Amino acid sequence: xxxxxxxxxxxxxxxxxxxxxxxxxxxxxxxxxxxxxxxxxxxxxxxxxxxxxxxxxxxxxxxxxxxxxxxxxxxxxxxxxxxxxxxxxxxxxxxxxxxxxxxxxxxxxxxxxxxxxxxxxxxxxxxxxxxxxxxxxxxxxxxxxxxxxxxxxxxx
Amino acid sequence: xxxxxxxxxxxxxxxxxxxxxxxxxxxxxxxxxxxxxxxxxxxxxxxxxxxxxxxxxxxxxxxxxxxxxxxxxxxxxxxxxxxxxxxxxxxxxxxxxxxxxxxxxxxxxxxxxxxxxxxxxxxxxxxxxxxxxxxxxxxxxxxxxxxxxxxxxxxxxxxxxxxxxxxxxxxxxxxxxxxxxxxxxxxxxxxxxxxxxxxxxxxxxxxxxxxxxxxxxxxxxxxxxxxxxxxxxxxxxxxxxxxxxxxxxxxxxxxxxxxxxxxxxxxxxxxxxxxxxxxxxxxxxxxxx
Numbered sequence: 001x002x003x004x005x006x007x008x009x010x011x012x013x014x015x016x017x018x019x020x021x022x023x024x025x026x027x028x029x030x031x032x033x034x035x036x037x038x039x040x041x042x043x044x045x046x047x048x049x050x051x052x053x054x055x056x057x058x059x060x061x062x063x064x065x066x067x068x069x070x071x072x073x074x075x076x077x078x079x080x081x082x083x084x085x086x087x088x089x090x091x092x093x094x095x096x097x098x099x100x101x102x103x104x105x106x107x108x109x110x111x112x113x114x115x116x117x118x119x120x121x122x123x124x125x126x127x128x129x130x131x132x133x134x135x136x137x138x139x140x141x142x143x144x145x146x147x148x149x150x151x152x153x154x155x156x
Numbered sequence: 157x158x159x160x161x162x163x164x165x166x167x168x169x170x171x172x173x174x175x176x177x178x179x180x181x182x183x184x185x186x187x188x189x190x191x192x193x194x195x196x197x198x199x200x201x202x203x204x205x206x207x208x209x210x211x212x213x214x215x216x217x218x219x220x221x222x223x224x225x226x227x228x229x230x231x232x233x234x235x236x237x238x239x240x241x242x243x244x245x246x247x248x249x250x251x252x253x254x255x256x257x258x259x260x261x262x263x264x265x266x267x268x269x270x271x272x273x274x275x276x277x278x279x280x281x282x283x284x285x286x287x288x289x290x291x292x293x294x295x296x297x298x299x300x301x302x303x304x305x306x307x308x309x310x311x312x313x314x315x316x317x318x319x320x321x322x323x324x325x326x327x328x329x330x331x332x333x334x335x336x337x338x339x340x341x342x343x344x345x346x347x348x349x350x351x352x353x354x355x356x357x358x359x360x361x362x363x364x365x366x367x368x369x370x371x372x373x374x375x376x377x378x379x380x381x382x383x384x385x386x387x388x389x390x391x392x393x394x395x396x397x398x399x400x401x402x403x404x405x406x407x408x409x410x411x412x413x414x415x416x417x418x419x420x421x422x423x424x425x426x427x428x429x430x431x432x433x434x435x436x437x438x439x440x441x442x443x444x445x
Binding site: 001002003019020021022023026042043044045047050056057058059061062063064066067069110113128129131132133 | 164165166191192199200209213214260262263266267
């Protein structure tokens, strides 16, 4: 069975007709071709599929499509504006916070959410805010530095 | 093996009454889904047996924190993040806030609900030990009305509860008169963060002089369900924890706990380890008094 789903994705209205239990992650990647959102574990452990749903950080692999009906979504494709990298993205680039890149979209969204709550986060707040985002490349130190630099850039 | 999602049915009833009417019409046919942090994992690996679901995630009637003189009432649809953001809960029920804060990651706390944590009925769930120690009551609702009971009576066994197929957990009510209690909670898992507990203990006690005037203990993974440790509480009631009396009290506590510790063996730990660590946690609490 399929159900019409309407939502606003990165500022534009979208309509899809999908099975209501289809994972939001798959709707984004397969139906909307927004492949910046990655699948890691598919169990809500790794955060690679993190997006903002009505401003809240969620793992899109655990959201049935129907529960996103009428919502406002922000994916990694919506973080940059007018072809310019968001300061968070720029800082991840400059500080080596991204290596293979699979975890990076989720890291960027989790950082976005963190800095909305704590514009000048402590290291502990950064660690907790990103604890649901696993990275197998960097060892996390460069990611923490990227987040700190992003905080300093956005809220000096 | 991924599930074929086209074989699953999900609807979003417009109100709590509408959801209850659907459950009443064909009891057992529909499984409620809220934040999806449990059922969607099962779906992802092709193990979600229930094929007809109703979403209760959007129901505002189930998402509230209402503070009254005697108790704080928390709707079953309240997320872990909602709990962590509540000033009243932070002041009166610190053990609940602590357990909410170590339930998964921020993204999962934004979706997972207190009601889901209870109704999923895992013996290892994070919030039940605190709710049991605080002596919470639960209110269940169906098209036929509501019933309220001590939360300690809710769990019947491994993943088994008193919830009927036509019922939903409506709310959890927690007394808030613990200002003069010492409060303790500790979760032992594989790591400090993002892990499911091997064993967890929540404890509160009120002392008069060096004597335990009241003590309540709630545990995760101590048996096949979340439990209140009534035998240990009874053994500790009126015992002294000052000076030379402390060691005898600890011995009595360990002996009593051994009578009601019946943990399971599973992939996360063994029954033997769980029983041993539970006794160590209890001793840690008693030494802190």
